[in-house]
Amino acid sequence: MQPSKGFDFFEYHTQLAQDDVLLSYKGPLTDVLLSEFSQDIRLKLQEEDPKVGKKVFAIFMELAQNVLYYSKEVNTFGNRDRVGTLVIVNTGEYYQLMTGNLVLKKLVPELLEKCDKINAFDRDELREYKRTLRNGPKSEESKGAGIGLVQVALTSGNRVEMKVKEYSNEFAFYVIVVNIKINGQDDEDKPAPAKTETDNCEPITEPAKTETNDKLNQQEDEGETLIANPE
Amino acid sequence: MENLEIKGESGVYFIPEVKLDATSGNCEISGESYLEDTDEFYNNIIKWLDDYVKQVKKPLLFNFRLTYFNTSSSRSILNVLRVLKQYVDNKGSVTVNWYYPEDDESIAEEAEDYMKDTGLQINMFAFEPED
Numbered sequence: 216m217q218p219s220k221g222f223d224f225f226e227y228h229t230q231l232a233q234d235d236v237l238l239s240y241k242g243p244l245t246d247v248l249l250s251e252f253s254q255d256i257r258l259k260l261q262e263e264d265p266k267v268g269k270k271v272f273a274i275f276m277e278l279a280q281n282v283l284y285y286s287k288e289v290n291t292f293g294n295r296d297r298v299g300t301l302v303i304v305n306t307g308e309y310y311q312l313m314t315g316n317l318v319l320k321k322l323v324p325e326l327l328e329k330c331d332k333i334n335a336f337d338r339d340e341l342r343e344y345k346r347t348l349r350n351g352p353k354s355e356e357s358k359g360a361g362i363g364l365v366q367v368a369l370t371s372g373n374r375v376e377m378k379v380k381e382y383s384n385e386f387a388f389y390v391i392v393v394n395i396k397i398n399g400q401d402d403e404d405k406p407a408p409a410k411t412e413t414d415n416c417e418p419i420t421e422p423a424k425t426e427t428n429d430k431l432n433q434q435e436d437e438g439e440t441l442i443a444n445p446e
Numbered sequence: 447m448e449n450l451e452i453k454g455e456s457g458v459y460f461i462p463e464v465k466l467d468a469t470s471g472n473c474e475i476s477g478e479s480y481l482e483d484t485d486e487f488y489n490n491i492i493k494w495l496d497d498y499v500k501q502v503k504k505p506l507l508f509n510f511r512l513t514y515f516n517t518s519s520s521r522s523i524l525n526v527l528r529v530l531k532q533y534v535d536n537k538g539s540v541t542v543n544w545y546y547p548e549d550d551e552s553i554a555e556e557a558e559d560y561m562k563d564t565g566l567q568i569n570m571f572a573f574e575p576e577d
Binding site: 363 | 480518
């Protein structure tokens with residue numbers, strides 16, 4: 216891994232101030248926290264435009280639940296909450312929702328394939344695909360309905376952008392980006408194809424070192440890595 | 447047979463309001479659905495419907511008036527509708543009304559998709575949400 220350039224607080228602060236950042240969080244996620252965030256989003260956005268506010272809220276719920284259920288980064292103390300990053304930015308034209316978390320590297324091709332599939336469908340095909348998934352048996356590891364991402368594409372009326380960076384031999388950092396048009400209309404033409412990206416450069420974020428001790432065995436069937444919470 | 451009533455609540459989770467009346471056969475689920483244990487919640491409704499179909503055997507009116515539900519709930523709602531369709535197939539009388547917020551076409555689309563999935567007739571009505 217290349218040496219870190221160090222954290223530039225001023226750059227960070229400038230960036231936070233430039234774009235209208237509605238939410239920026241990295242850390243352990245819990246049901247209570249999600250509830251606080253989601254109610255906050257509703258209050259902030261529904262006054263301006265209830266329809267768009269509701270879309271942002273619904274998409275946030277699906278994406279955040281994905282992180283809450285599937286992130287492979289886990290706090291080593293407390294309730295062993297899963298760790299992830301949640302960001303909502305107002306770009307002027309769009310509300311941009313971003314989530315990031317670690318996933319098993321071997322699952323990446325499958326995730327990218329599903330994303331490409333979703334982005335290639337028109338609205339009717341997406342609805343059809345959602346119905347097929349919903350009618351099928353619940354996948355065993357899926358705590359939700361397994362159709363969250365399809366619903367996100369339907370609700371946003373936009374493509375789902377997926378970015379993956381290698382993190383270690385076993386894990387990858389996985390980012391989802393979704394845009395919701397602020398004037399409330401779905402884009403007539405979907406914006407420029409949000410290509411799924413993979414590369415092998417430095418991870419976007421650098422969580423503390425992965426433990427590979429015997430605590431791994433406590434996770435039984437899940438095989439998660441354990442990441443100490445950075446102090 | 448007893449009625450089933452669940453008080454709606456919006457806290458860490460969003461519990462929809464449920465009123466299932468065994469005497470009149472009128473049922474309604476309204477509000478928002480995002481639950482800690484979605485399967486358990488909707489299985490209670492399905493269990494009640496199973497009992498009604500076996501014991502009461504009278505007409506059923508089921509009103510859906512949901513303003514938000516997550517994808518996990520959407521799968522469970524499909525299961526509720528399947529039970530209602532089964533009652534129809536067994537000569538039961540069932541009316542399903544789907545009230546959707548007028549500014550939320552995705553909830554309207556859900557009803558269309560549920561009709562395709564179940565073959566059940568669902569009457570759709572737009573309403574102006576309070577609040």
